[in-house]
Every structure is written in structure tokens, then in C-alpha cells.
Amino acid sequence: MTALGGLLRKEWFHIRRDRRTAAVLIALPVVQVLLFGYAIRTDVDNVRLAVVDPAPDAQTISLRNRFAAADVFRTVAVVPRITDLDPLFESGAAQQAIVFYPGFSRDLGRGEPAKLLIITDATEPNTGSLLQSYAQAVVNQWVGGASRAGGAGGGVRIVPQVRMRFNPTRESKNLFVPGLMAFVLTIISSMMTAISLTREKETGTMEALLVSPLRPWQIIVGKVTPYLAIGFVSVVLVIVEALLVFHVPLRGSVPLLLVEGALYILVSLSLGILISARTSSQRVAMMFALLGTMLPNILLSGFIFPLESMPSALQAISYVVPGRWFVTIARGIMLKGIGFEYVWRETLFLAAMAAVLLAASVRSFNERLE
Amino acid sequence: MRRILYLAQAEVLHILRDHILLAQVLVVPVVQLLVLTNAATFEIRNTPIHIVDLDRSPASRGVVNRLAANGHFDIVDTTPSVDVGDDHLLRGTATMIVVIPRHFEESIVRTGVGQVQLSVNAEKGSAAGIVQSYATQVLTDYAASLRPVDNESRIADAGSRPRIEVQARSRYNPTQNYKHYMVPGILVALMTIIGTLLSAQNIAREKELGTLEQLNVTPITRGQFIIAKLLPFWVLGLIELSLGLLVGKLVFGIPMVGNLALLYCVAAVYLAVAAGIGLWISAIVDTQQQAMFVTFFIVNIYLLMSGLFTPIDSMAPWVQKVTMINPVRHFVTISRAILMKGAGPAEIAQPFLILLGTAAVVLVVAVGQYRKRAA
Secondary structure, eight states, rough: OOHHHHHHHHHHHHHHOHHHHHHHHHHHHHHHHHHHHHHOOOOOOSSSEEEEEESOOHHHHHHHHHHHHSSSEEEEEEESSGGGGGHHHHSSOOOOEEEEEEHHHHHHTTEEEEEEEEEEEOHHHHHHHHHHHHHHHHHHHHHHHHHGOOSOOOOOOEEEEEEEOTTTOOOOOHHHHHHHHHHHHHHHHHHHHEEEHHHHHHHHHHHHHSSOOHHHHHHHHHHHHHHHHHHHHHHHHEEEEHHHHHHOOSSOOOHHHHHHHHHHHHHHHHHHHHHHHOOOOOOOOHHHHHHHHHHHHHHHSSSOOOGGGSSHHHHHHHTTOHHHHHHHHHIIIIIIOOOHHHHHHHHHHHHHHHHHHHHHHHHHHHHHHO | HHHHHHHHHHHHHHHHHHHHHHHHHHHHHHHHHHHHHHSSOOOSSSEEEEEEESSSSSSHHHHHHHHHSSEEEEEEEEEEEHHHHHHHHTTTSEEEEEEETHHHHHHHHHEEEEEEEEEEETTTTHHHHHHEEEEEEEEHHHHHHHHHHHHHHHHHHHHHHEEEEEEEEESTTTOOOOOHHHHHHHHHHHHHHHIIIIHHHHHHHHHHHTTHHHHTTTTTTTTHHHHHHHHHHHHHHHHHHHHHHHHHHIIOOOOOOOOOHHHHHHHHHHHHHHHHHHHHHHHHHHHHHHHHHHHHHHHHHHHHHTSSOOOOOGOOOHHHHHHGGGGHHHHHHHHHIIIIIIIOOOTTTTHHHHHHHHHHHHHHHHHOOOOOOOO
């Protein structure tokens, strides 16, 4: 045990002596969450609206004003002909257009259905659908306002009462910031251990460790523990950042979130250890740590893109991406306020991954000893 | 000119001899394109819903059948208890609970108005909005299909009430296919990775091996050296674009509305930017490892802030301004505009001019940064 204590002290000295690196390791996740937290969003507002109004009159201007008054829309152009829209759409200057046909007010006055065309840039399909329903809602409101005298008798209506659970304002930051935490923490953690071990190899001090009375598991524990402490500081910092800067709610238990965070860091650190135990140079180790964590954690963790939408083969691969489980846990605890009874399965997956990765690293050390 | 050709020839030989590098350039991007395109989708399909039918009447069954037949929803469970529905929502096994209250039918018959509660998991904000609008549409259609109590009053109502017939047209992606949106963007990402990473690593390797010293003592000038170094990667990038377009067309059937020559023209400028950034990185680092680290860090920021995955329009206003200096953003915009919308030179003029300017600045800085040093 004293041998392990010695290794721990040695690692601690390494970290303390190189304060700049330690500062970078702690600051990097915080900076990345800050930057990407403001960038990775999918809220739709400030829609650039173009209006085609060949013969403006009281009615068309009233509807146009209704669009102008809606928070979501911003009228960028009013043009007389529908063909004028093409360059606006192609350059992206307009995202949506309402087109009045000649005779709009005449038809309205006679009680005939007045024709209105809504054109939406649907290159991004979801934004397209949302814009479509926003514009439809504005038109419906306008019709409703104009017809108050008529009353609502006659046809059957089914009125949906909608409750938006867990995220009533539907701000996408509440979804993305917890995922972002998982993303930045895993990359930095797996890189820390990956570099630490391969550095010993490259400088030749690995041999010294191997001939010491330390057992392989002790070397691994000695390497992981100090970085677990640094990683935990990062976990606390990014959670505080999510709460204070981005005002993401934390409805569940704070201790549970911290414990899950520590477990997740442990998995990432173990992954870094395994990578470095298996590779010979810092260069290769770093490449694996980056490639093995970055792309899968952006794409297959559900952090940006919903896993449900992916083909089943990719969903199957996502089971071995640690981020997938922590993203679910972090969102569940923060947004839904759920307790351990709802996340035990995810926790079990993370714990199993940590165990397997650590066992595999101990084994690769044993092989080297023989 | 001959010197440039010789050095470029040496580069090409290096690339052809290095099988790992060749695989990295030709195979990996195709695999990435296939995987990324399938993974990067916000498509909403088969939303799992839970139905709590407290009325159990013909009218409520009508609602359930309409929801089931709609195609957007997947009814995972039907129970008479709201608590079970809540549990599904917390577990994430259902995205929406539809509660049809007691006396739903009675209310419709008596007053013509029925109420239905929709509880949507709004974690995924914009998706929740779309799910809700699908459900509302189903309910509206169903209500319209129920015969009104009194036919005459309906006609009278129609007369007094202004009606607007809204025609909706979704342009540029009428089938709402996410892959058509992602492929033009992912092509840019792949070209960025290859162009920047390979050129950064390449010169860093010469530094490490010491062969850069040999080049420094040759009569070749700085400009010639850099052109010769970048030329092969520039060509590789264009080959990569062609390969990606081919896969995009054959596998995903992406639209190619605009002028491909225009796209290649922009790509040529863009690759100069990407390779120039790689060159600049290699000038400030000492080892291949550092080159890789810095490149990954920069490319990571570039990609996540380019509008490739999440729309620029949704970013915080100050971030939108910052992204103006991100070359990836401009090429993603251009690539989508040309391929999907058929934009011509006039429509892409602004982002293209920014790319041109960036190319000039990056290359001048990179050339200035790289010095023939004795030590």
C-alpha cells in the first residue's frame, strides 16, 4: 500500500509541477461549454419573411402587420412579383414568404375563400415544418380576429390543451447543455490518461515502474486517481456553469448527479488508460483518444442528433458509447428531476464499462510483464 | 516552375507510397460520409405515444384510430391511468401522452366542443413543437369529419366568417429528406479535415525528420515551396469532392439543382483556405503530434460552429457574428445553396468573396510564418 501511496504522490507532483497543463485541463471544458452552449441550438426565431403583395390594400396590410407584430417573424422584403422571390430564397436572405394573390380583399369581402400562398424554405426539414405551422397560426389568428362577430357555432371542434413537460419554454439550450457537458468531459479525460502513460513509455520511465514492486492494478489505480480528482473539479465547474450561465434547471438530486459524473469520468479515464496501454507512441495514443471519443460522442451519444432517428445498426453501436448513457442520465436528472430508480440501468452500463476497461488495461500490463 | 513540379512530384510519390495515407484519403471519407449521413438526422418519425382513454366511447376511439392511422405516431401503450403515462414520460419510453377525459363524447354532442390533453416531453424543444402540430392536425381533421349537429347553421357560419384558403409550398426539399440536407454539408467537413489535417501533418513531419533542412538549403523560394507542398493536397481535395458527390448521388440520391462547375470553382478557393490553415498550423508547431492536436481542436470548433449540424440562425447573436470568420460556415452555405436551391454566382457572391479574402489572408500569413531557418 505504501508503494501505491508513493506512486500517487509521484503523479501528484507531476501534475503540480506542470501547473499550466493542469490549468488548461480544468479550463478547457469550461471554455468549450461556454462557446458551444451559445452555438449549438435549434430554436427557431427571427424568421426572415418576404411578402409578395401585388396590390396592397387595407386587408393585406392588416395581415402583414399581424406578421410584423408576431415575435417570431421579421419582414425583410416586400416585393410585387412572385418571381422576385427566387434570389431572396437562393441567397438565404428570406426563409419564408407569404404571397397574396390579386383579388385577395375582393374575395374576402364577398365571403369567398381568399387565396394565400405560404412558401417555406424547407432545406432543413424540421425548421421548414415549424415555420409552416407558425405562419399558419398567425393566419388563423387573423381570421379569428376578423370573424369575432360571426361566432363559432356550427362545426365540431376538438380543443387540444397542450402541456410542454420538462422544458415548458422549449429552449434548446436546456437539451444541449447537459449533452455538451458529457461531450467535453469525456474528451479531456481520456486524453489526460492516454498522454500520461505513453509519456512514461516514451521517456523510458515505464521500465522503472514495471520493475518496481508495484502490481499492475496498483499502477493503474495510481494513474487514474489523481486525474479522477481533476476530472471531478471539471464536473463541478461545468455543472455550475450550466446552472449560472445557461440557467439550465437542475430538478433532481445534486449528489446523484455528482456521483454519476464521477463514474462517467472514471469510464473516460479508463478508456484513455486502455488506449495508452495498447499503443506505443504519444502520437498514436492521442489520435486514438481523439478519434475514439470525439466523433462517436458527437454523433452516437444522442447529444446533438436523437438516437431514435438513426438506423438500427448505428443505434446498436451507440450502446458502447459511454456518452450515450451519461447524456440520458444528465438530462434525466437535470430536466426531468428523476431519481436513481429511473437511471439504474444507464448507471449499470457505465459501471460495467469502467470495470471492463480497467480489467482490460490491467491485463495488457500483465502481458508486458511476461 | 520546373522546381515546383519536381517538389510536387516528390509529394505525390510520398502520398502514393504511403498506403495508410491513401486509405485515409480515399476510403475513410466514403465510410464517414455513409455513417455521418445516417447518424446526423433530426428526422422525426414514429413518435412513441401513450394514450389514456378515460371516456371509452365511439368518439374517443375515433381519436385513437386517427392517431394510429396517421403514420407519425406509434402507440406504445393504452391504459386508463394517467400515472402510468407519467411513468412512461419519465422513463423516456413515450414522447407524448394523450389524455381523453371522461364525458368527451357527451361534451361534443352537447356543446360541439371536446377537449383533449396533450402532454409532450419538451426536452427536445423544436421536435416537441412539430409533434404537437402533427397531433393538433389529426384532431382538427377528425373534428371536421364529425358531422355537425345542424347542417344549416354550418353553412350560415361559413357565410359570415372570412375564410382563407392557405396553400403551403415547401421549397428545395419537398420530400423532407434530411440526407439531402446533410450530404452537401458533410462533403465540406470531409474536405476540411483532409485539407487541413494532411497539410499540417505533412510539413510537421518534414520538420521532425529533418528533411525540411535539406529543402531549406536548396535554391527553391518560399513561395515555390509552399505552392508545391499544397498542390497535391489541393488536387486530393478536389478528387475527394468528386468521390463524395458520386456517393451522394448514387447512394443517397442528393439533388444537384445548380451548376457543378460553380461548386468546383468555390471548392478550389476553399481548399486553398483549408490547406493554408494547415500550413499555418504546421509553421507554429514543432511535432506532428502537436500539429494533430491543434488541428483537431480548430476543426472541432469550426465544424460545430459552421451551421453544418445546427442552424446558424439559431445561434446566439454574438456567436452568429463570430461565425462570419469561419470559412466552413461559408462553404457549407454555398454548397447547400448550389446543390439544393440552384443558386447562381449572384446569390453566393457574399460568402464567396469572404472565402476569397480569407484565402488571401491565410496564405499570406502562412507564408510569412514559415521561414527558412538555419536552426
